[in-house]
Amino acid sequence: MGIAKTIRPYHEPAGGWGALNAMGVALVKQHIAISGMATLSRMNQPGGFDCPGCGWADPKHTSPFEYCENGGKAVAWEATTKRCTPDFFAGRTVGALSALSDYELEMEGRLTHPMRYDAPSDRYLPVSWEEAFAIVGLHLNALADPNMADFYTSGRASNEAAFLYQLFAREYGTNNFPDCSNMCHEATSVGLPQSIGVGKGTVLLEDFEQADCIFIFGQNPGTNSPRMMTELRNASRRGATIMSFNPFRERALERFQSPQNPVEMATLTSTPISSRLYQVKVGGDVALIKGLMKHLVAADEDARAREAAPVLDWDFIRGHTVGIEALVADLKATSWADIESRSGIARADMEIAAQAYMKAERAILVYGMGITQHRHGTQNVQQLANLALLRGNVGREGAGICPVRGHSNVQGDRTVGITEIPSKALLDAIEARFGFTPPRAFGHNVVTALEAMVRGETKVFIGLGGNFAAAIPDWQLTQQAMRGLDLTVHIATKLNRSHLVHGREALILPCLGRTEIDVQAGGVQSVTVEDSMSMVHASTGHNPPASEHLKSEPAIIAGLARATLGSRSRVNWEALTADYGLIREDIEAVFPIFQGYNARIRQPGGFHLTSLARERIWATASGKANLIVCEGLCEDRKVDDPDALWLTTVRSHDQYNTTLYSLSDRYRGVYGQRDVIFLSEAEMDKRGLRADDRVDIVTLSEDGIERAVRGFRVVPHAFPAGSCAAYYPETNPLVPLYAHDPQSFTPASKGVPVRLVKSDLQSGAQ
Numbered sequence: 001m002g003i004a005k006t007i008r009p010y011h012e013p014a015g016g017w018g019a020l021n022a023m024g025v026a027l028v029k030q031h032i033a034i035s036g037m038a039t040l041s042r043m044n045q046p047g048g049f050d051c052p053g054c055g056w057a058d059p060k061h062t063s064p065f066e067y068c069e070n071g072g073k074a075v076a077w078e079a080t081t082k083r084c085t086p087d088f089f090a091g092r093t094v095g096a097l098s099a100l101s102d103y104e105l106e107m108e109g110r111l112t113h114p115m116r117y118d119a120p121s122d123r124y125l126p127v128s129w130e131e132a133f134a135i136v137g138l139h140l141n142a143l144a145d146p147n148m149a150d151f152y153t154s155g156r157a158s159n160e161a162a163f164l165y166q167l168f169a170r171e172y173g174t175n176n177f178p179d180c181s182n183m184c185h186e187a188t189s190v191g192l193p194q195s196i197g198v199g200k201g202t203v204l205l206e207d208f209e210q211a212d213c214i215f216i217f218g219q220n221p222g223t224n225s226p227r228m229m230t231e232l233r234n235a236s237r238r239g240a241t242i243m244s245f246n247p248f249r250e251r252a253l254e255r256f257q258s259p260q261n262p263v264e265m266a267t268l269t270s271t272p273i274s275s276r277l278y279q280v281k282v283g284g285d286v287a288l289i290k291g292l293m294k295h296l297v298a299a300d301e302d303a304r305a306r307e308a309a310p311v312l313d314w315d316f317i318r319g320h321t322v323g324i325e326a327l328v329a330d331l332k333a334t335s336w337a338d339i340e341s342r343s344g345i346a347r348a349d350m351e352i353a354a355q356a357y358m359k360a361e362r363a364i365l366v367y368g369m370g371i372t373q374h375r376h377g378t379q380n381v382q383q384l385a386n387l388a389l390l391r392g393n394v395g396r397e398g399a400g401i402c403p404v405r406g407h408s409n410v411q412g413d414r415t416v417g418i419t420e421i422p423s424k425a426l427l428d429a430i431e432a433r434f435g436f437t438p439p440r441a442f443g444h445n446v447v448t449a450l451e452a453m454v455r456g457e458t459k460v461f462i463g464l465g466g467n468f469a470a471a472i473p474d475w476q477l478t479q480q481a482m483r484g485l486d487l488t489v490h491i492a493t494k495l496n497r498s499h500l501v502h503g504r505e506a507l508i509l510p511c512l513g514r515t516e517i518d519v520q521a522g523g524v525q526s527v528t529v530e531d532s533m534s535m536v537h538a539s540t541g542h543n544p545p546a547s548e549h550l551k552s553e554p555a556i557i558a559g560l561a562r563a564t565l566g567s568r569s570r571v572n573w574e575a576l577t578a579d580y581g582l583i584r585e586d587i588e589a590v591f592p593i594f595q596g597y598n599a600r601i602r603q604p605g606g607f608h609l610t611s612l613a614r615e616r617i618w619a620t621a622s623g624k625a626n627l628i629v630c631e632g633l634c635e636d637r638k639v640d641d642p643d644a645l646w647l648t649t650v651r652s653h654d655q656y657n658t659t660l661y662s663l664s665d666r667y668r669g670v671y672g673q674r675d676v677i678f679l680s681e682a683e684m685d686k687r688g689l690r691a692d693d694r695v696d697i698v699t700l701s702e703d704g705i706e707r708a709v710r711g712f713r714v715v716p717h718a719f720p721a722g723s724c725a726a727y728y729p730e731t732n733p734l735v736p737l738y739a740h741d742p743q744s745f746t747p748a749s750k751g752v753p754v755r756l757v758k759s760d761l762q763s764g765a766q
């Protein structure tokens with residue numbers, strides 16, 4: 001790694017030459033030369049592959065090469081020329097591998113062979129595909145109840161792979177589909193349907209061209225969806241008001257230099273993005289949004305008293321919503337003092353934002369993990385929906401709610417049936433199409449899956465991608481539970497922690513990545529994905545596979561299904577693997593919104609899955625959009641420790657979830673290290689701490705169990721009172737499994753009550 005551990009504030013705008021330079025470094029690190037650049041040029045192009053990075057949309061997938069630093073890193077990570085071969089495994093016990101860091105594990109490169117854990121030698125040894133499939137079949141068929149197995153999905157899987165996966169698990173007999181989105185946008189999937197009848201966003205990329213006002217809550221686009229910066233930069237240049245609400249002053253939310261713009265690059269100029277950044281306290285969003293709405297309601301009453309134009313959109317509210325009286329009553333009953341102290345933002349400052357919002361003809365509310373990953377995540381989402389509805393900002397051009405999805409196909413996986421709480425319509429449609437009776441009982445989400453593992457009820461875990469063991473909360477408890485399983489199976493492209501935190505038997509099944517050519521009996525195959533704006537389009541790999549032994553995800557799932565279900569299966573797995581067009585025909589039969597699927601993906605840019613809320617049709621029980629009251633200000637649990645701080649766990653600029661591209665975080669000025677905690681000077685003074693001191697971070701647990709990470713370096717940062725931040729996943733041991741949103745079960749990884757203890761350790765090792 002070789003980078004000195006330094007803290008050096010970053011004064012440049014986001015993007016720009018720093019981003020181009022970082023991209024070059026990533027290519028060199030992955031040993032990719034010119035061919036890497038050729039690969040990049042096919043990203044998000046007609047006939048090319050969909051970027052395996054984030055779920056942000058592309059301008060119809062028809063624009064010239066759109067440069068994105070972190071998209072480029074995601075591709076370089078997959079297209080690396082490094083290989084993790086059986087020789088590598090032969091030389092190391094799993095015990096020895098466990099001592100390597102997550103960064104070192106993935107730096108070994110692409111997995112090349114199916115591997116099986118051999119307990120006597122504590123090593124992974126090569127295994128044939130047929131044998132691997134048979135082992136899974138044996139285990140699954142030996143279970144007394146199919147609900148003793150869990151089928152996890154990470155959101156990179158294509159629609160075709162995800163559909164086959166749910167079909168396999170449902171024919172086998174379970175709805176146990178813990179999914180990465182359970183830790184991510186589940187508060188959206190649960191909260192928005194109650195408010196507006198759909199669990200997805202209501203905007204298209206075009207809407208950004210028309211919005212006068214864009215508010216960004218708890219989302220870091222410069223790092224996690226850099227292609228969104230193009231929309232923000234254009235909006236800013238047009239004179240739209242952009243404001244952000246985030247405990248960090250994220251650099252890209254302040255200033256951005258577009259690597260696509262020759263003038264900005266040559267003259268080292270940049271575009272200011274947010275006209276104001278509100279540094280809300282960690283967990284203070286319900287208070288903040290209520291403050292904004294309280295201003296709107298007051299301004300509306302004032303306007304109406306003066307017989308001026310109303311501030312609220314009363315035609316919309318009366319015609320399309322229910323609950324306005326209760327909402328207004330709640331806002332009036334909530335005091336400014338409470339709103340200010342809980343949000344950390346002064347009433348007068350909130351008024352400036354409210355004024356900008358009420359002046360705007362069309363506003364978009366964008367949000368990310370800072371909103372969803374709380375015990376009150378669903379309530380956060382619903383208060384944002386209220387804010388949009390009060391001014392009729394849903395179902396109009398240039399306006400809407402925009403949850404920014406994480407993984408590139410996390411939304412699509414959900415659309416094609418990865419859900420532990422299937423509707424009757426879905427199960428009936430599966431039964432009608434395939435002729436087997438799927439289980440009706442609801443299954444596990446991530447939290448309930450982990451609880452069942454902890455209780456010893458689960459025996460088999462299968463992971464379609466992802467790094468479950470590292471992404472989950474409460475490692476001490478949950479990783480130990482994973483080690484108690486009979487069998488763990490991971491369909492993966494690179495070695496990661498989850499392969500080492502294994503059950504008594506374990507398999508690693510290496511698969512093709514999205515950039516690679518997928519040849520099946522019926523010829524070269526494409527897959528399809530759905531982005532954050534509900535656009536569905538095809539993705540076709542062009543690189544030769546990393547190894548001749550790899551199989552595609554659909555082929556692996558079909559292999560598992562055949563070995564498990566044998567002749568009792570009603571599904572023709574071979575035919576579906578030979579031609580993914582047939583999988584799409586099945587998807588279309590089960591989900592009528594995909595009508596004309598195979599034809600429509602041939603259109604450049606793909607097609608849009610209509611969202612009813614966009615048409616102002618409300619698929620709620622009331623038939624209207626619901627203005628939902630949230631009691632109080634979500635003070636989280638009473639924490640009686642006067643030294644308590646609220647910790648939020650965030651991504652650096654150089655990671656993709658549990659994958660670390662480097663140990664640095666350029667925009668936040670941190671180099672060569674990740675064991676740091678960001679804290680304001682005021683909070684440091686209170687604790688007698690100085691910059692570079694080392695502290696242990698200890699959760700204020702409710703169950704008496706000690707949760708701590710040790711030796712983290714204090715980095716002064718202008719941060720709100722009572723709040724602090726550190727990196728995910730290093731701090732996942734601090735997030736208790738019980739600390740989740742009771743409605744959506746999203747772990748509260750953005751709101752952990754902690755205290756700091758001076759540490760003797762000089763490194764961040766636990």
Ligand SMILES: Nc1nc2c(c(=O)[nH]1)N[C@H]1C(S)=C(S)[C@@H](COP(=O)(O)OP(=O)(O)OC[C@H]3O[C@@H](n4cnc5c(=O)[nH]c(N)nc54)[C@H](O)[C@@H]3O)O[C@H]1N2
Nearest residue numbers: 054070218220224282283368369370406407648651656657
């Ligand atoms: N390069 C890259 N791209 C990615 C990913 C990646 O790891 N790397 N991950 C992908 C995935 S799966 C996802 S879900 C998305 C995640 O993308 P984001 O939603 O941007 O995720 P985070 O970085 O976890 O946190 C978002 C922001 O929330 C702020 N925040 C923290 N706590 C609070 C709070 O209490 N209130 C408010 N208002 N803000 C808060 C943080 O300061 C941070 O700026 O990105 C996707 N894209």
Ligand SMILES: Nc1nc2c(c(=O)[nH]1)N[C@H]1C(S)=C(S)[C@@H](COP(=O)(O)OP(=O)(O)OC[C@H]3O[C@@H](n4cnc5c(=O)[nH]c(N)nc54)[C@H](O)[C@@H]3O)O[C@H]1N2
Nearest residue numbers: 154183184465466467471491492493494496657658728749
């Ligand atoms: N404390 C805390 N915890 C969090 C979060 C947080 O903000 N804070 N964020 C949460 C969120 S938003 C999410 S989405 C989860 C992420 O949880 P996951 O989705 O489970 O994790 P990733 O790190 O994205 O998974 C990386 C692994 O995916 C595999 N992989 C990559 N590409 C492919 C592919 O094409 N096919 C297959 N089969 N495998 C592939 C590689 O082996 C790689 O090691 O973590 C959650 N956990």
Ligand SMILES: [Mo]
Nearest residue numbers: 184185406407
């Ligand atoms: Mo995510």
